[in-house]
Amino acid sequence: MRQGILYGVGVGPGDPELMTLKAVRVIREADVIALPAKTKEDCVSWRIARETVGEMEDKEFLYLYMPMTKDKEILKEHHDRGAEQIAAFLKKGKSVAFLTLGDVAVYSTYLYLHKRVAKAGFGAELVSGVPSFCAAAARLGISLAEQKEELHVIPATYGAREALSLSGTKILMKSGKKLGQVKEAILEAGCPAYMVENCGMENEKVYHSAEEIDENAGYYSLLIVKEADHG
Secondary structure: OOOEEEEEEOOEOOOOOOOHHHHHHHHHHEEEEEEEEEEEEOHHHHHHOOOOOOHHHOOOOEEOOOOOOOHHHHEEEEHHHHHHHHHHHHHHOOOOOEOOOOOOOOOOHHHEEEEHHHOOOEEEEEEOOOOHHHHHHHHOOOOOOOOOOOOOOOOOOHHHEEEEEEOOEEEEEOOOOHHHHHHHHHHOOOOOOEEEEOOOOOEEEOOOOOOOOOOOOOOEEEEEOOOOOOO
């Protein structure tokens, strides 16, 4: 019996129309849909994909809860268990499509599973999706980088204040509960800043300056910070 293949599928940032043709095809052809949640309703990537691939509801689902924690031992336990559960389907010859927000190669939980499954000798592939920061820039109608301008992608909970001193454009992702601190640092630095909350989703909100930013905005909030003009 041939082994199945694991696909990490980026479904884009929120707008179902931003799903790639390849992502749609892989989801349609997969035997099993894996979700990083306890239920479908808890999974944002499932809610996005179902708008375009409604027929996936008839497929078998695998729920792989991934806790929001920095505890390495807890994360390792869930990643190891998730990879084992996926491998069980692959051994039966079933293909598995793991749905993830944005692009599968950018701060994606899937990568931890991908490495483990591939190391175990199974086929594992990445299916690119539209990155959230590209979609946010398009929504704002601004560029991310021009000519020699540098582009930095930074997880905001790991030293956003220091990152503001970098030249070029800074993408601050996953600010979470530290959004208030991030906003304060941006205001102190005098940097032009923008934010899109829930980009492409029904409850999307757009902010055109640091002053406007809601410190209590949701987890899916992405900031684009430009260099301060001290001239």
